[in-house]
Amino acid sequence: MFDFLRKKSFWTILITALLLLVVMELSSSNRQEITILERFVRDSYTPLQKGIDKLQALNDRINLIIAQKKNMEGQIAELKMQNNQLSMENQQLRENKSEVERLRGLLTYKQSQEHQYDLEAARIIARSPNNWYKIITIDKGSENGITGGMPVINPDGLVGRVVSVSTNSAQIWLITDREMAVGAILQETRETRGIVEGMGENGALRMINIPYYSQVKVGEHVVTSGLSETYPPGIHIGSIQEVKKESNGLVLSATVSSAVDFNRLEEVLIIKKYNNE
Amino acid sequence: MRFLLLALLPFLALLLQSTIFRAITIFGAIPDMVLVLVIFYALLNGERKGTVYGVICGLLEDLYIGRFIGINSISKGITAYIVGRLQGNVFKENLFVGVIGVIAGTALNSVLLLILSLTSFEVFNLDISIIIEMIYQGIYNTLIAIPMYVWYYSSSSRGLLREAGER
Numbered sequence: 218m219f220d221f222l223r224k225k226s227f228w229t230i231l232i233t234a235l236l237l238l239v240v241m242e243l244s245s246s247n248r249q250e251i252t253i254l255e256r257f258v259r260d261s262y263t264p265l266q267k268g269i270d271k272l273q274a275l276n277d278r279i280n281l282i283i284a285q286k287k288n289m290e291g292q293i294a295e296l297k298m299q300n301n302q303l304s305m306e307n308q309q310l311r312e313n314k315s316e317v318e319r320l321r322g323l324l325t326y327k328q329s330q331e332h333q334y335d336l337e338a339a340r341i342i343a344r345s346p347n348n349w350y351k352i353i354t355i356d357k358g359s360e361n362g363i364t365g366g367m368p369v370i371n372p373d374g375l376v377g378r379v380v381s382v383s384t385n386s387a388q389i390w391l392i393t394d395r396e397m398a399v400g401a402i403l404q405e406t407r408e409t410r411g412i413v414e415g416m417g418e419n420g421a422l423r424m425i426n427i428p429y430y431s432q433v434k435v436g437e438h439v440v441t442s443g444l445s446e447t448y449p450p451g452i453h454i455g456s457i458q459e460v461k462k463e464s465n466g467l468v469l470s471a472t473v474s475s476a477v478d479f480n481r482l483e484e485v486l487i488i489k490k491y492n493n494e
Numbered sequence: 495m496r497f498l499l500l501a502l503l504p505f506l507a508l509l510l511q512s513t514i515f516r517a518i519t520i521f522g523a524i525p526d527m528v529l530v531l532v533i534f535y536a537l538l539n540g541e542r543k544g545t546v547y548g549v550i551c552g553l554l555e556d557l558y559i560g561r562f563i564g565i566n567s568i569s570k571g572i573t574a575y576i577v578g579r580l581q582g583n584v585f586k587e588n589l590f591v592g593v594i595g596v597i598a599g600t601a602l603n604s605v606l607l608l609i610l611s612l613t614s615f616e617v618f619n620l621d622i623s624i625i626i627e628m629i630y631q632g633i634y635n636t637l638i639a640i641p642m643y644v645w646y647y648s649s650s651s652r653g654l655l656r657e658a659g660e661r
Contacts, residue, residue, distance in 0.1 A: 226542070230545070233549065233571075234568060234571075236564075237549075237563075237564035237567050237568050238564060238568070239564075240563045240564045241562050241563060241564035241565055241568075241610075243563075244560070244561065244562055244563040244564070248560075251560055254557055255557045255558075255560045255563075258554065258557040258558050259557075259558060259560075262508070262509060262512070262558065265509055266509065266512060266513055269509070269513040269514065270513065273513070273514070273517065342513075343512035343513050343516075344512055344513075344516040345512065345516075345559075346508050346511035346512040346524075346528075346555065346558065346559070347511070347524070347526060347555070347559075348522075348523050348524060348526075348627045348628070348630075348631055349607065349611075349624075350559065350561065352559070354512070380560075380561075381560050388560065395624075416621065416623065417621075417623060417624060417627075418522070418623050419522060421623075
């Protein structure tokens with residue numbers, strides 16, 4: 218009956234499985250440093266992901282130009298030639314303009330916040346390779362002074378937190394990740410302290426631990442409370458969408474729609490340092 | 495050449511999953527191409543080789559993500575083992591075998607991931623949305639499995655993925 222105990226393959230499988238379970242437990246907590254093996258895997262992906270990101274950006278541009286070209290056709294027949302030429306030029310300029318506007322927005326935000334935060338702008342080069350986690354990879358790493366635990370924002374609000382860093386890329390957990398929790402407060406009334414946690418869906422957050430007597434209202438803005446050491450206070454997280462009583466009757470919970478549009482996120486700002494006053 | 499390709503395929507799949515497929519989702523879900531490759535390999539090579547391939551591919555994914563390292567190795571290893579155990583009795587040249595293998599394998603892998611997450615995650619908000627996402631992923635996996643199996647099977651029997659000595 219216990220013949221399988223004598224099989225080499227049985228022991229190989231058992232030992233591998235146990236080893237993996239131990240590693241799984243060890244790597245479940247937040248680690249500041251990643252192993253050489255992880256660093257090697259990630260660093261080998263980074264240049265490829267950067268390349269694909271550039272190609273995708275180029276493709277978007279080409280698509281935009283093609284799409285807009287189609288719209289222009291059929292307009293004023295006499296001036297078609299001239300018009301086409303001008304519109305082509307126009308399209309390219311428009312594309313440049315939107316880029317300039319976007320970058321300018323990023324820059325002015327950076328300047329206005331500079332007295333508070335030491336910011337580093339970064340581009341997203343990859344997203345989570347599976348559906349379980351909400352993570353993004355950016356093109357800046359330890360070479361640019363990024364370290365684990367740094368909060369990540371964009372001009373709209375809180376994006377997430379840097380979790381692990383390799384030489385020239387870093388991984389960020391979005392606030393929508395199922396494992397993320399951020400201390401939060403209602404911006405207008407300042408009365409309620411709760412925790413905003415991710416639901417694993419794009420843009421869907423939940424605020425929990427709101428006391429039952431709280432006057433929380435739909436549409437109110439939720440900002441970081443600054444109670445945790447990770448996030449500076451006052452960063453916009455989102456707005457209250459729906460409030461409901463938990464089954465125990467002691468606390469309320471609320472769905473919060475995030476301020477950041479995670480589907481359209483392309484650039485982020487990492488807070489390298491901030492004044493906690 | 496065969497080994498190089500076998501190593502390159504999951505690497506490439508992970509690269510595509512983290513970049514291009516993020517722009518082509520089905521209701522927010524992306525396919526698990528690494529899993530599809532593992533299932534195909536187990537279907538055509540049996541449980542022993544399949545399990546080893548599943549563990550290695552899962553480990554690559556785990557090392558890239560850097561979170562609960564081992565969770566994908568275990569789930570993909572077990573999935574490959576079970577798919578590999580069942581492969582002896584079927585006609586592998588049939589496309590349906592590949593497709594059904596992927597449907598069953600994806601379901602099995604999702605359940606394993608769910609169980610492993612429940613046992614080890616400290617804070618992990620599980621709700622119905624993850625089940626829905628799994629279903630969408632299953633649909634997506636099935637869709638990409640069709641062209642992939644046609645190529646994979648022909649490559650394994652006549653092309654680059656054919657084992658040396660087999661005709």
